[in-house]
Amino acid sequence: MTAPRIEPEGVVLHFVDREEGAEILDRQAQKYLRMSGPEFARAFCAGELDIEETNVMRLYFLLGLAGIECNAGTDPD
Amino acid sequence: MPGRTPTEAYFRYIEPIQRALNFIAVGRFSVGRDARGLRIAAIENATLNNGDATSIRSTSLGPLFLTTGLRLRIVRIDLGNEPFDCQMRGYWYSIFAPAEKEIISFHWTPDVTGLERSFPHMHIGNVVSGGGSVLPDRFHKLHIPTEVVPAEAIVRFAIEELGVVVRSGLDRATVLQALSVHSPQPLR
Numbered sequence: 001m002t003a004p005r006i007e008p009e010g011v012v013l014h015f016v017d018r019e020e021g022a023e024i025l026d027r028q029a030q031k032y033l034r035m036s037g038p039e040f041a042r043a044f045c046a047g048e049l050d051i052e053e054t055n056v057m058r059l060y061f062l063l064g065l066a067g068i069e070c071n072a073g074t075d076p077d
Numbered sequence: 078m079p080g081r082t083p084t085e086a087y088f089r090y091i092e093p094i095q096r097a098l099n100f101i102a103v104g105r106f107s108v109g110r111d112a113r114g115l116r117i118a119a120i121e122n123a124t125l126n127n128g129d130a131t132s133i134r135s136t137s138l139g140p141l142f143l144t145t146g147l148r149l150r151i152v153r154i155d156l157g158n159e160p161f162d163c164q165m166r167g168y169w170y171s172i173f174a175p176a177e178k179e180i181i182s183f184h185w186t187p188d189v190t191g192l193e194r195s196f197p198h199m200h201i202g203n204v205v206s207g208g209g210s211v212l213p214d215r216f217h218k219l220h221i222p223t224e225v226v227p228a229e230a231i232v233r234f235a236i237e238e239l240g241v242v243v244r245s246g247l248d249r250a251t252v253l254q255a256l257s258v259h260s261p262q263p264l265r
Contacts, residue, residue, distance in 0.1 A: 010099035010244055011125065013091070015110045024107070024127050032128075051189055052218075054179070057169050060186070061146025064122030065109045 021065030029059055037066065045070035079159035083115035083151045090149060090163035091123055097229040100243050100252045101236065102131045102143060115151050120166060120188070123147040130173055137240040141180070142173040145228055148188070170231045172239065178204040179217070180239075183226050194220045229256050 016024065026037030032055040033040060040059050043049050045068075049056045063069070080086030087108075095106045104126040115121070123146070125131055130142035148167035153160055171182035179202030187195050198220040206216035233256040235241040236249065243252045 009103060011095055011102050011104055011106050012099075013095050014105040014107045016107045017110060017112055021109060021122075028127055028129075047191060051186060051192070052184070054171070054177070057184065057186075058128040058144065058146070060189075061122055061124050061148065061167075061169055062128055064120050064148060065107065065124070067109075067111065069120055 016065050018065075018067040021062070021067065025059065025062045025066045025068075028062055032058060041066070041068050041070070079154065079156050079162050081159055081161070083117065083161045086151060086159075086161040086163040087115055087121070087149070094123070094147070094228045097232040097256060098125055098145065100247060100256075101133050101232055101241050103244070104131050106145075117151055117153055117161075119151070121149050121151075123149060130171075130177060133172075133235065133241050135235075135240040136242055138174070140175055141235075141239065141241065142175070142177070143231075143235065144169065144171045144173070145231070146170075147228065165225060165227070168226070168228070170226070170228065172231075172235060173202075174204055178202065180205055183223065183231065184220075185225060196220075197223045197225050199223050229258075232256060 022037060029035050029037045029040040041063060044056065044060065051057055051060055078086055078089040080089050091108055098106055102125065106123060106125055107127060108123040109121040125145040128144060128146060130144055133141050133143050135141050146169040147165065150164050150166045152162050152164055154162045166188060167186045169184055172180045174180055181202055182200045185197035186192065200217055203217040207213050209216065233253065236243060236253060243249050
């Protein structure tokens with residue numbers, strides 16, 4: 001891809017280690033589901049949450065930043 | 078996106094996505110990086126603004142919001158001096174109207190077990206489908222099959238179809254040209 005000229009403030013890459021990832025997950029879980037990051041991880045990994053729900057989907061894509069890998073899910077239908 | 082090392086393959090994959098998002102949005106594209114280094118087959122996540130809805134603007138629809146989440150995996154391939162590749166293992170893209178009213182979303186979560194619909198699919202949001210005469214109360218829940226959709230194609234869709242404006246200082250035609258490699262190709 002040939003990149004056009006880019007303004008300095010746009011979308012910038014930010015590398016996240018596992019510690020910061022856990023902080024992000026915790027903050028966002030509190031914000032969107034009123035639970036802690038570990039509580040979200042436990043509930044998701046136990047298959048208790050519906051991944052088709054927007055906020056669950058949102059947080060699922062943060063699990064890896066915290067180094068958490070589990071694949072449990074439920075089908076809402 | 079092959080590379081000589083796992084890190085090179087990873088960067089070659091995520092940097093074009095960051096550049097594409099940069100055409101229309103502002104913020105952080107956070108990508109996971111294990112301090113022990115990238116491991117073969119391990120999943121890394123990448124997310125725009127930590128999953129928060131990111132402001133974009135359409136000339137026809139007004140303020141819109143974009144979310145982007147990716148799951149990526151490094152694999153070893155048999156390709157000469159570039160033996161590593163970075164592959165997509167899931168995504169979540171959504172475009173919302175204000176108040177997080179979903180217009181359209183693209184889901185693919187192949188690693189989540191127990192799903193009947195692990196194939197890539199899209200949802201037409203209730204704010205679009207709810208006013209129609211076909212299943213108005215649940216059309217937005219239908220899983221409409223798609224191919225795997227790269228993030229760059231979502232940016233192109235936003236610009237070309239939804240009228241999302243490119244950031245100040247960028248030329249729309251040049252941006253679309255840069256994104257054209259990610260457009261669907263005709264069958265031969």
